[in-house]
Amino acid sequence: MDMQAQTASKDPAARTAAIEARGLRKTYKASNNEPEKHALKGVDLVVPRGSIFGLLGPNGAGKSTFINILAGLVMKTEGEVDVWGFNIDQNPRQARASIGVVPQELNIDPFFTPAEALELQAGLYGVPKSERRTMEILDAMGLADKANAYARTLSGGMRRRLLVGKAMVHSPPVIVLDEPTAGVDIELRQQLWAYVKQLNERGVTIVLTTHYLEEAESLCDEIAIINHGEVVACEKTPDLVARLDRKSLLVTPDTPLDAVPAGLDGYQTQILPGGLLEIAYRPSSQNVAEILDRVNQAGIAIRDLSIEEGHLEDVFLELTRSKAA
Numbered sequence: 001m002d003m004q005a006q007t008a009s010k011d012p013a014a015r016t017a018a019i020e021a022r023g024l025r026k027t028y029k030a031s032n033n034e035p036e037k038h039a040l041k042g043v044d045l046v047v048p049r050g051s052i053f054g055l056l057g058p059n060g061a062g063k064s065t066f067i068n069i070l071a072g073l074v075m076k077t078e079g080e081v082d083v084w085g086f087n088i089d090q091n092p093r094q095a096r097a098s099i100g101v102v103p104q105e106l107n108i109d110p111f112f113t114p115a116e117a118l119e120l121q122a123g124l125y126g127v128p129k130s131e132r133r134t135m136e137i138l139d140a141m142g143l144a145d146k147a148n149a150y151a152r153t154l155s156g157g158m159r160r161r162l163l164v165g166k167a168m169v170h171s172p173p174v175i176v177l178d179e180p181t182a183g184v185d186i187e188l189r190q191q192l193w194a195y196v197k198q199l200n201e202r203g204v205t206i207v208l209t210t211h212y213l214e215e216a217e218s219l220c221d222e223i224a225i226i227n228h229g230e231v232v233a234c235e236k237t238p239d240l241v242a243r244l245d246r247k248s249l250l251v252t253p254d255t256p257l258d259a260v261p262a263g264l265d266g267y268q269t270q271i272l273p274g275g276l277l278e279i280a281y282r283p284s285s286q287n288v289a290e291i292l293d294r295v296n297q298a299g300i301a302i303r304d305l306s307i308e309e310g311h312l313e314d315v316f317l318e319l320t321r322s323k324a325a
Protein backbone atom coordinates (compact mmCIF):
# COMPACT_ATOMS: atom_id res chain seq x y z
CA MET A 1 0.00 0.00 0.00
CA ASP A 2 2.73 2.40 1.04
CA MET A 3 4.81 1.23 -1.87
CA GLN A 4 2.02 2.06 -4.26
CA ALA A 5 1.63 5.50 -2.82
CA GLN A 6 5.37 6.11 -3.12
CA THR A 7 5.50 5.04 -6.73
CA ALA A 8 2.43 7.03 -7.61
CA SER A 9 3.70 10.26 -6.12
CA LYS A 10 6.82 10.02 -8.29
CA ASP A 11 4.65 10.24 -11.35
CA PRO A 12 2.20 13.10 -10.83
CA ALA A 13 0.72 12.76 -14.30
CA ALA A 14 -0.51 9.29 -13.45
CA ARG A 15 -2.42 10.50 -10.42
CA THR A 16 -6.02 11.44 -10.57
CA ALA A 17 -6.36 13.08 -7.20
CA ALA A 18 -5.97 16.81 -6.69
CA ILE A 19 -5.48 16.18 -3.00
CA GLU A 20 -5.00 12.94 -1.17
CA ALA A 21 -4.65 12.57 2.59
CA ARG A 22 -3.90 9.26 4.23
CA GLY A 23 -4.11 8.71 7.96
CA LEU A 24 -3.68 12.41 8.61
CA ARG A 25 -3.44 13.35 12.27
CA LYS A 26 -2.92 16.63 14.01
CA THR A 27 -2.57 16.95 17.75
CA TYR A 28 -2.13 20.43 19.14
CA LYS A 29 0.07 20.33 22.21
CA ALA A 30 -1.33 21.17 25.62
CA SER A 31 -0.79 24.78 26.64
CA ASN A 32 -1.63 26.76 29.78
CA ASN A 33 -4.89 25.28 30.97
CA GLU A 34 -5.77 23.71 27.66
CA PRO A 35 -5.28 19.95 27.34
CA GLU A 36 -3.84 18.59 24.10
CA LYS A 37 -6.31 18.65 21.25
CA HIS A 38 -6.74 15.92 18.65
CA ALA A 39 -7.93 18.15 15.82
CA LEU A 40 -7.55 15.48 13.10
CA LYS A 41 -7.80 11.83 14.05
CA GLY A 42 -6.63 9.88 11.02
CA VAL A 43 -8.25 11.55 8.04
CA ASP A 44 -8.34 9.71 4.70
CA LEU A 45 -9.62 11.93 1.94
CA VAL A 46 -9.38 12.10 -1.84
CA VAL A 47 -10.34 15.24 -3.73
CA PRO A 48 -10.73 14.32 -7.41
CA ARG A 49 -9.08 16.56 -9.99
CA GLY A 50 -11.46 18.95 -11.69
CA SER A 51 -14.08 18.84 -8.96
CA ILE A 52 -15.69 21.45 -6.77
CA PHE A 53 -15.28 19.76 -3.44
CA GLY A 54 -17.04 20.84 -0.26
CA LEU A 55 -15.46 20.37 3.13
CA LEU A 56 -18.19 20.79 5.72
CA GLY A 57 -18.38 20.41 9.45
CA PRO A 58 -19.45 22.20 12.60
CA ASN A 59 -17.21 24.80 14.22
CA GLY A 60 -14.05 23.26 15.55
CA ALA A 61 -14.39 20.08 13.45
CA GLY A 62 -10.87 20.43 12.03
CA LYS A 63 -11.48 22.01 8.61
CA SER A 64 -9.05 24.90 9.01
CA THR A 65 -6.44 22.58 10.45
CA PHE A 66 -6.76 20.38 7.36
CA ILE A 67 -6.54 23.33 5.00
CA ASN A 68 -3.60 24.84 6.84
CA ILE A 69 -1.70 21.58 6.60
CA LEU A 70 -2.28 21.58 2.83
CA ALA A 71 -1.05 25.15 2.65
CA GLY A 72 2.07 24.35 4.65
CA LEU A 73 1.00 26.62 7.52
CA VAL A 74 0.43 23.91 10.12
CA MET A 75 2.73 20.91 10.70
CA LYS A 76 0.91 17.61 10.66
CA THR A 77 1.56 15.17 13.47
CA GLU A 78 1.22 12.00 11.40
CA GLY A 79 0.09 10.74 8.01
CA GLU A 80 0.70 11.53 4.35
CA VAL A 81 -0.61 14.28 2.12
CA ASP A 82 -0.19 14.72 -1.63
CA VAL A 83 -1.17 17.90 -3.42
CA TRP A 84 -1.50 17.44 -7.17
CA GLY A 85 0.55 14.29 -6.77
CA PHE A 86 3.35 16.00 -4.85
CA ASN A 87 3.98 14.70 -1.38
CA ILE A 88 4.15 17.63 1.04
CA ASP A 89 7.15 16.11 2.85
CA GLN A 90 9.10 14.93 -0.18
CA ASN A 91 8.25 17.76 -2.58
CA PRO A 92 7.14 20.63 -0.39
CA ARG A 93 7.90 23.32 -2.96
CA GLN A 94 5.94 21.72 -5.78
CA ALA A 95 3.13 20.84 -3.39
CA ARG A 96 2.90 24.43 -2.25
CA ALA A 97 3.10 25.76 -5.79
CA SER A 98 0.14 23.56 -6.73
CA ILE A 99 -2.25 25.13 -4.28
CA GLY A 100 -3.63 28.58 -3.57
CA VAL A 101 -5.39 29.14 -0.29
CA VAL A 102 -7.86 31.90 0.39
CA PRO A 103 -7.84 32.31 4.16
CA GLN A 104 -10.83 32.95 6.37
CA GLU A 105 -9.55 36.19 7.86
CA LEU A 106 -9.72 39.35 5.83
CA ASN A 107 -6.15 40.36 6.56
CA ILE A 108 -5.01 42.75 3.89
CA ASP A 109 -1.97 44.94 4.11
CA PRO A 110 -3.38 48.47 4.10
CA PHE A 111 -0.22 49.93 2.63
CA PHE A 112 -0.50 48.17 -0.71
CA THR A 113 -2.90 48.82 -3.53
CA PRO A 114 -4.61 45.73 -4.99
CA ALA A 115 -2.22 45.78 -7.97
CA GLU A 116 0.80 45.98 -5.66
CA ALA A 117 -0.56 43.24 -3.42
CA LEU A 118 -0.86 40.87 -6.38
CA GLU A 119 2.60 41.80 -7.70
CA LEU A 120 4.10 41.19 -4.28
CA GLN A 121 2.39 37.83 -4.00
CA ALA A 122 3.57 36.87 -7.51
CA GLY A 123 7.10 37.83 -6.42
CA LEU A 124 6.82 35.61 -3.35
CA TYR A 125 5.89 32.69 -5.59
CA GLY A 126 8.68 33.49 -8.05
CA VAL A 127 6.33 34.20 -10.97
CA PRO A 128 8.46 35.98 -13.63
CA LYS A 129 7.28 39.50 -14.52
CA SER A 130 6.43 38.44 -18.08
CA GLU A 131 4.06 35.77 -16.79
CA ARG A 132 2.21 37.87 -14.26
CA ARG A 133 -1.51 38.36 -14.81
CA THR A 134 -2.16 41.15 -12.35
CA MET A 135 -4.66 43.13 -14.44
CA GLU A 136 -6.36 40.02 -15.78
CA ILE A 137 -6.97 38.77 -12.24
CA LEU A 138 -8.12 42.15 -10.95
CA ASP A 139 -10.47 42.35 -13.87
CA ALA A 140 -11.90 38.91 -13.21
CA MET A 141 -12.38 39.83 -9.56
CA GLY A 142 -14.21 43.03 -10.50
CA LEU A 143 -11.43 45.11 -9.00
CA ALA A 144 -9.91 46.63 -12.14
CA ASP A 145 -11.08 50.12 -11.22
CA LYS A 146 -9.58 49.70 -7.76
CA ALA A 147 -6.20 48.53 -9.04
CA ASN A 148 -4.42 51.56 -7.65
CA ALA A 149 -6.68 52.44 -4.75
CA TYR A 150 -5.52 52.23 -1.16
CA ALA A 151 -6.41 48.80 0.19
CA ARG A 152 -7.93 50.39 3.28
CA THR A 153 -10.60 51.99 1.09
CA LEU A 154 -11.79 48.57 -0.09
CA SER A 155 -15.07 47.20 1.20
CA GLY A 156 -15.27 43.79 2.88
CA GLY A 157 -16.45 42.13 -0.31
CA MET A 158 -13.64 43.73 -2.31
CA ARG A 159 -11.06 42.57 0.22
CA ARG A 160 -12.43 39.07 -0.02
CA ARG A 161 -12.11 39.16 -3.80
CA LEU A 162 -8.60 40.52 -3.53
CA LEU A 163 -7.69 37.55 -1.33
CA VAL A 164 -9.13 35.20 -3.93
CA GLY A 165 -7.04 37.02 -6.53
CA LYS A 166 -3.91 36.66 -4.40
CA ALA A 167 -4.44 32.91 -4.20
CA MET A 168 -4.48 32.77 -8.00
CA VAL A 169 -1.32 34.67 -8.93
CA HIS A 170 0.77 31.53 -9.39
CA SER A 171 -1.99 29.81 -11.38
CA PRO A 172 -2.25 26.81 -9.07
CA PRO A 173 -4.32 23.86 -10.27
CA VAL A 174 -6.03 23.69 -6.85
CA ILE A 175 -7.66 26.59 -5.05
CA VAL A 176 -8.93 26.27 -1.50
CA LEU A 177 -11.47 28.75 -0.24
CA ASP A 178 -12.00 28.78 3.52
CA GLU A 179 -15.44 30.27 4.25
CA PRO A 180 -15.12 32.67 1.32
CA THR A 181 -18.60 34.09 1.56
CA ALA A 182 -18.90 34.61 5.30
CA GLY A 183 -20.15 38.13 5.76
CA VAL A 184 -20.37 38.78 2.03
CA ASP A 185 -23.73 40.04 0.81
CA ILE A 186 -25.86 37.93 -1.49
CA GLU A 187 -25.06 39.76 -4.70
CA LEU A 188 -21.31 39.55 -4.18
CA ARG A 189 -21.62 35.98 -3.05
CA GLN A 190 -23.29 35.07 -6.31
CA GLN A 191 -20.64 36.97 -8.23
CA LEU A 192 -17.92 35.11 -6.38
CA TRP A 193 -19.53 31.74 -7.03
CA ALA A 194 -19.99 32.55 -10.69
CA TYR A 195 -16.27 33.18 -10.87
CA VAL A 196 -15.46 30.03 -8.93
CA LYS A 197 -17.55 28.07 -11.43
CA GLN A 198 -15.74 29.71 -14.33
CA LEU A 199 -12.39 28.80 -12.82
CA ASN A 200 -13.58 25.25 -12.37
CA GLU A 201 -14.74 25.10 -15.98
CA ARG A 202 -11.23 26.12 -16.95
CA GLY A 203 -9.97 23.06 -15.09
CA VAL A 204 -9.11 24.42 -11.66
CA THR A 205 -10.01 22.11 -8.79
CA ILE A 206 -11.85 23.97 -6.05
CA VAL A 207 -12.04 22.99 -2.40
CA LEU A 208 -14.27 25.07 -0.24
CA THR A 209 -15.59 25.21 3.25
CA THR A 210 -18.85 26.99 3.82
CA HIS A 211 -21.50 27.27 6.46
CA TYR A 212 -24.14 27.79 3.80
CA LEU A 213 -25.25 24.25 3.21
CA GLU A 214 -27.60 25.18 0.40
CA GLU A 215 -24.68 26.75 -1.34
CA ALA A 216 -22.61 23.59 -0.93
CA GLU A 217 -25.51 21.49 -2.17
CA SER A 218 -25.90 23.50 -5.34
CA LEU A 219 -22.21 24.11 -6.05
CA CYS A 220 -20.22 21.06 -4.99
CA ASP A 221 -19.86 17.85 -6.97
CA GLU A 222 -18.68 16.02 -3.92
CA ILE A 223 -18.85 16.71 -0.21
CA ALA A 224 -16.92 15.48 2.81
CA ILE A 225 -18.35 16.05 6.26
CA ILE A 226 -15.85 16.28 9.09
CA ASN A 227 -16.88 15.97 12.71
CA HIS A 228 -14.54 15.97 15.71
CA GLY A 229 -11.51 15.45 13.49
CA GLU A 230 -12.97 12.50 11.57
CA VAL A 231 -14.47 12.18 8.11
CA VAL A 232 -18.01 10.95 8.74
CA ALA A 233 -19.14 11.06 5.10
CA CYS A 234 -17.55 11.63 1.72
CA GLU A 235 -19.76 11.21 -1.30
CA LYS A 236 -21.06 12.76 -4.47
CA THR A 237 -23.55 15.42 -3.42
CA PRO A 238 -26.73 13.76 -4.78
CA ASP A 239 -25.72 10.43 -3.21
CA LEU A 240 -25.17 12.12 0.10
CA VAL A 241 -28.58 13.74 -0.01
CA ALA A 242 -30.24 10.51 -1.20
CA ARG A 243 -28.65 8.72 1.71
CA LEU A 244 -30.99 10.56 3.99
CA ASP A 245 -33.88 8.16 4.33
CA ARG A 246 -36.43 10.84 4.88
CA LYS A 247 -38.99 12.65 2.82
CA SER A 248 -42.03 14.72 3.71
CA LEU A 249 -45.52 14.45 2.35
CA LEU A 250 -47.32 17.74 2.39
CA VAL A 251 -51.11 17.54 2.37
CA THR A 252 -53.27 20.57 1.65
CA PRO A 253 -56.74 19.63 2.95
CA ASP A 254 -60.00 21.11 1.71
CA THR A 255 -60.57 22.53 5.16
CA PRO A 256 -57.50 23.77 7.04
CA LEU A 257 -56.60 21.52 9.98
CA ASP A 258 -55.93 22.71 13.49
CA ALA A 259 -54.75 19.37 14.88
CA VAL A 260 -53.10 16.23 13.59
CA PRO A 261 -55.85 13.66 12.92
CA ALA A 262 -55.85 10.34 14.73
CA GLY A 263 -54.62 7.27 12.85
CA LEU A 264 -51.21 8.58 11.85
CA ASP A 265 -49.27 7.03 14.71
CA GLY A 266 -45.83 5.91 13.71
CA TYR A 267 -45.26 8.96 11.53
CA GLN A 268 -43.72 12.24 12.47
CA THR A 269 -46.47 14.76 11.79
CA GLN A 270 -47.09 18.42 12.26
CA ILE A 271 -49.59 21.09 11.30
CA LEU A 272 -48.07 23.90 9.27
CA PRO A 273 -49.32 27.47 8.95
CA GLY A 274 -52.40 27.54 6.75
CA GLY A 275 -53.67 24.27 8.25
CA LEU A 276 -51.46 22.04 6.06
CA LEU A 277 -50.43 18.62 7.29
CA GLU A 278 -46.82 17.51 7.01
CA ILE A 279 -46.02 13.83 7.36
CA ALA A 280 -42.37 12.78 7.46
CA TYR A 281 -41.64 9.23 6.35
CA ARG A 282 -38.82 6.85 5.51
CA PRO A 283 -39.04 5.94 1.81
CA SER A 284 -37.05 2.74 2.35
CA SER A 285 -39.65 1.21 4.66
CA GLN A 286 -42.85 3.26 4.49
CA ASN A 287 -44.89 3.79 1.41
CA VAL A 288 -46.89 6.80 0.35
CA ALA A 289 -50.01 4.86 -0.67
CA GLU A 290 -50.38 3.58 2.86
CA ILE A 291 -50.00 7.05 4.31
CA LEU A 292 -52.63 8.37 1.92
CA ASP A 293 -54.99 5.57 2.93
CA ARG A 294 -54.64 6.62 6.53
CA VAL A 295 -55.25 10.26 5.65
CA ASN A 296 -58.40 9.21 3.77
CA GLN A 297 -59.55 7.04 6.66
CA ALA A 298 -59.18 10.05 8.94
CA GLY A 299 -61.80 11.72 6.75
CA ILE A 300 -59.53 14.38 5.33
CA ALA A 301 -60.37 15.56 1.82
CA ILE A 302 -57.11 16.16 0.01
CA ARG A 303 -57.01 19.23 -2.20
CA ASP A 304 -53.34 19.11 -3.08
CA LEU A 305 -50.30 17.02 -2.39
CA SER A 306 -46.55 17.40 -2.69
CA ILE A 307 -43.45 15.52 -1.65
CA GLU A 308 -40.35 17.25 -0.35
CA GLU A 309 -36.94 15.65 -0.69
CA GLY A 310 -34.47 15.67 2.14
CA HIS A 311 -31.79 18.33 2.12
CA LEU A 312 -28.11 18.41 2.80
CA GLU A 313 -28.87 20.32 5.95
CA ASP A 314 -30.75 17.33 7.34
CA VAL A 315 -27.95 14.95 6.40
CA PHE A 316 -25.47 17.27 8.01
CA LEU A 317 -27.42 17.46 11.24
CA GLU A 318 -27.95 13.73 11.34
CA LEU A 319 -24.25 13.02 10.87
CA THR A 320 -22.89 15.65 13.21
CA ARG A 321 -25.25 15.85 16.13
CA SER A 322 -25.14 12.28 17.42
CA LYS A 323 -21.53 12.18 18.57
CA ALA A 324 -20.49 13.98 21.73
CA ALA A 325 -17.23 15.96 21.77
Ligand SMILES: Nc1ncnc2c1ncn2[C@@H]1O[C@H](COP(=O)(O)OP(=O)(O)OP(=O)(O)O)[C@@H](O)[C@H]1O
Binding pocket: 028, 029, 037, 038, 039, 057, 058, 059, 060, 061, 062, 063, 064, 065, 066
Ligand atom coordinates in the same frame (compact mmCIF):
# COMPACT_ATOMS: atom_id res chain seq x y z
N1 LIG B 1 -3.22 26.50 17.32
C1 LIG B 1 -4.06 25.73 18.00
N2 LIG B 1 -3.73 25.30 19.25
C2 LIG B 1 -4.56 24.51 19.94
N3 LIG B 1 -5.76 24.07 19.50
C3 LIG B 1 -6.14 24.46 18.28
C4 LIG B 1 -5.31 25.31 17.45
N4 LIG B 1 -5.96 25.53 16.29
C5 LIG B 1 -7.12 24.86 16.36
N5 LIG B 1 -7.23 24.21 17.54
C6 LIG B 1 -8.35 23.35 17.99
O1 LIG B 1 -8.47 22.28 17.07
C7 LIG B 1 -9.86 22.00 16.79
C8 LIG B 1 -10.11 22.13 15.30
O2 LIG B 1 -10.02 23.51 14.94
P1 LIG B 1 -10.18 24.04 13.43
O3 LIG B 1 -9.92 25.50 13.45
O4 LIG B 1 -9.38 23.20 12.53
O5 LIG B 1 -11.73 23.76 13.20
P2 LIG B 1 -12.68 24.28 12.02
O6 LIG B 1 -13.45 23.07 11.58
O7 LIG B 1 -11.91 24.99 11.02
O8 LIG B 1 -13.65 25.27 12.78
P3 LIG B 1 -14.31 26.65 12.24
O9 LIG B 1 -15.40 26.27 11.33
O10 LIG B 1 -14.79 27.25 13.52
O11 LIG B 1 -13.20 27.43 11.60
C9 LIG B 1 -10.66 22.98 17.64
O12 LIG B 1 -11.02 22.33 18.82
C10 LIG B 1 -9.68 24.09 17.94
O13 LIG B 1 -9.96 24.69 19.18
